[in-house]
Amino acid sequence: MRGFLVLIFALGMFASLMGHMQPRSSHVREVSRADIGEEEMRIAEVKARNSPQFTTGDGAVELQRDSDGHFYADVQINGSNVHMLVDTGASSIALSREDAQAAGIATSIGMNDVVGQGADGPIHGEYAQLDRVELGPLSATGLHAVILNSGNQSLLGQSFLSKFNSVEIQGDTMVLRE
DSSP, X not given: OHHXXXXXXXXXXXXXXXXXXXXXXXXXXXXXXXXXXXXXXXHHHHHHXXXXXXXXXXXXEEEEBOTTXXXXXXXXXXXXXXXXXXXXTOSSEEEEHHHHXXXXXOOXXXXXXXXXXXXTEEEEEEEEEEEEEEETTEEEEEEEEEEESSOSOEEEOHHHHTTSSEEEEETTEEEEEO
């Protein structure tokens, strides 16, 4: 029951964040200021700057804090790259519909199941099982996730983060150790 409440709280936080986010495309390409607006350019720069840096000796993954105060990671889900917000307060992985489809996860058209409660009301989506999730030297199989009907920012929660021996924040660096 406690895990369910944590999931509901995390999904509520996620829903609040979604109200402030801009849509993003699912493919990677080189961009210039002439091609896109100022906000989209900032998002592209953040993604390029926040790719994980891996240490080779001890199997650690280091992530740098973004200017918005959050940590992001490029995670491989079922072999597809997904840019995710690292959310230590979320009990599981939450994927946007777009990211789920890019990772080869089939979703229903309606996605009418209520999977949580957010600040704006019920959160609709569906449950899925991920074949493989990878971040640096660590991978996990068979993890459960929530696919969200709305929103475009995927969350990396405790169902994956708990696979690390430690998750530490030191200043503006998050260190995840095997």
